Every structure is written in C-alpha cells, then in structure tokens.
Amino acid sequence: MSNPLDRLRNATSSLLDRSRAAYSLRAEVMDLKQILEEAGGIIFNEGGADIASGETRTDAGVAISPTMAAMCVDDLARTVQFIRGIHDAIIDARDERPVRILYAGCGPLAPLAIPLMSLFTADDVRFTMLDIHENSIRSAESIIRAFRFEDRVEGFEVGDAARFAFDSGEKPDIMIIEMLRPGLASEPQVAVAINLGGQHPDSVLIPESVTVELALVNPGREFTTDGTEPGRDRINVGSVCTLDRRAILDGKLEPVVVALPDFDAARYRPMLLTTLTVYGDHVLRDYDSGITCPRPLRPNNVGPGDEIEFTYRCGADPHIHAERLIRSSQ
Numbered sequence: 001m002s003n004p005l006d007r008l009r010n011a012t013s014s015l016l017d018r019s020r021a022a023y024s025l026r027a028e029v030m031d032l033k034q035i036l037e038e039a040g041g042i043i044f045n046e047g048g049a050d051i052a053s054g055e056t057r058t059d060a061g062v063a064i065s066p067t068m069a070a071m072c073v074d075d076l077a078r079t080v081q082f083i084r085g086i087h088d089a090i091i092d093a094r095d096e097r098p099v100r101i102l103y104a105g106c107g108p109l110a111p112l113a114i115p116l117m118s119l120f121t122a123d124d125v126r127f128t129m130l131d132i133h134e135n136s137i138r139s140a141e142s143i144i145r146a147f148r149f150e151d152r153v154e155g156f157e158v159g160d161a162a163r164f165a166f167d168s169g170e171k172p173d174i175m176i177i178e179m180l181r182p183g184l185a186s187e188p189q190v191a192v193a194i195n196l197g198g199q200h201p202d203s204v205l206i207p208e209s210v211t212v213e214l215a216l217v218n219p220g221r222e223f224t225t226d227g228t229e230p231g232r233d234r235i236n237v238g239s240v241c242t243l244d245r246r247a248i249l250d251g252k253l254e255p256v257v258v259a260l261p262d263f264d265a266a267r268y269r270p271m272l273l274t275t276l277t278v279y280g281d282h283v284l285r286d287y288d289s290g291i292t293c294p295r296p297l298r299p300n301n302v303g304p305g306d307e308i309e310f311t312y313r314c315g316a317d318p319h320i321h322a323e324r325l326i327r328s329s330q
Helices: 004-015 026-040 066-074 076-093 134-146 189-199 245-250
Strands: 056-058 061-063 099-104 125-131 153-158 174-177 204-206 209-217 234-243 256-259 269-279 282-284 307-313 319-326
Touching: 004 026, 004 076, 026 066, 026 076, 026 134, 066 076, 066 134, 076 099, 076 174, 076 204, 076 269, 076 282, 099 189, 125 134, 134 153, 174 189, 189 234, 189 245, 204 269, 234 245, 234 256, 234 307, 234 319
Parallel strands: 099 125, 099 174, 125 153, 174 204
Antiparallel strands: 056 061, 209 234, 209 269, 256 307, 269 282, 307 319
C-alpha cells in the first residue's frame, strides 16, 4: 500500500483531472477525507454524536461546528470545484515569490489547502489558516505536521474572520472564504467577505461571486425518474443579490426590487436559485451542491404582478429578506 503522502498526491491529482466530471469523483473525495482524518488521528462524526455540538453563534452568523465543517467535504462537487478553482488561481498568481493565501474558516481538515500542499512546494505557496474554533486549528496543524508541510504555512490564527485584522504590510494574493449555505443564509459569508476583502481589495477572492436569482419554477419538471435530462419549466425573474468584488468594496449588498410577471400560480412556485463562481470557469449551479439547492421564496403568498423588495440583512441571522411592496389586484 502506498504511503499517506503518495495517497494524498494521487487523490488530489484525480480531483484536478478536468476530463472527469466532479460528480463522478465520489470515491476519490471520500478517500481524500479519510487520508486527512487518519493523518490527524481523528474520525469525525463516528458514533453519530450531535453534529452541531461546538458551533459558535456570532454577531455575524453561525460558525458551524468542527464536525459539520469536516462533513462539508462530503459535498463532492463543492470540494472538487473549489480545489480546482484554487489550483488555477495559484497557477495564475505565481510569480518570483510564493503565493500568499489566507484560508478563512479552514475547519479541522483544511480540505481546500492541504491537498494542494502535496502538489506545490514552499517556493510556490504559503498559507495562513484562520478559524474561530481553536480545536479546528489544532487539528489542521496536526495534519500539516503529519505530512511535513510546515514550510508551506505562514501561520495559524484563531479568531472571528468577520473581525480579523491583518497585520500592517501583510497582503494575501488569494483569500479563500467558504462559509456558505443556499441563498447566503445563516453563515457569515457576506460579513467575512466584506471585512477581509475590504482590507485587501486587490486580493483574488475565492469564490469570486455568489449570485441569487428569483425564478418561477414548475416543481413537477425539475427531475425525472428514468435518468434522462429533465425539460425544466422555469421563468427567470431576475437577480436579487450578488456578492462579488463590487459589493465587497461597497461594503454592502444593495436592495433590489423585482416585479413578478403574470403566471399560473397553480403551475409555478417562486424559488431562489444560487449560482457560485469559484474561479474562472469552475462554477456550481442548481443542485450541483448543497449550497446551490433552490429554496422556496419566503413569504410564499406572492402572486402575479406583485413587486418584491429584496434586502440582505446582516447580523446574527444573516439572510435575504423579501418584502412585498405592491399586492396585485388579480
């Protein structure tokens, strides 16, 4: 059997193989997770303990527990596309010095960094690991030591990424911020992106953008039972929220007002659709990942002709708030 470092390199190389679709790499993603857990000497969620135990509620949103953070690796397309996107971003940013990367919310396995450390040297990359949970940082540190990747790491930081301040003179070339649920809800992705991105506006942001759109969806046409491509029946209404470089530099997400067209309320259901661009052409679309699953619009008593104002509410319970402005007379 190959040694753990060879296994890590092989698994990472398989995930980067663009000839293979992300959804076909489940075995490789699970092997990657096992390699990281074994290197750290801990298997997460063994025995079915409360997976939320250890989460931290901040004034910017929920920092999920270390166990739930480790389980995010199981979201295979998400893991594959982020690793591919970060790999390409490193290639594009390489110069005469190592590419400096901040990984905010690295969790206990640092799955978007440690695999790439097996392919890049200390002359190529230097990571800084940041997480609000000290046991996550200690776990990531132990895995990095096990693979002798210490030379690829500049530091380990325990702290709230929504409040983290860089030391004078520090400038990451790339910032990885992955604290996501569908519709930018619950977790502090927006607050962290605005805080970190605002301090270093020239850094490459991973993901580059998260867009939430409103669409009228016929639920009966979303899936098929015979494995064929569904002929989805949707009416696109428009974008209601976009977290990208422009919004981050503005320090806020602007309110958006959209008007629903005439539609058959018995046929269509208003839904929020999330699309995430990791980097370049590495994109997660509807149903690719748990973070891009469509969500029903709340409130759900809107009808044809209604105008709806969408605002992003930051705070302890961050979410997109929808408020009906004009009630149709129909």
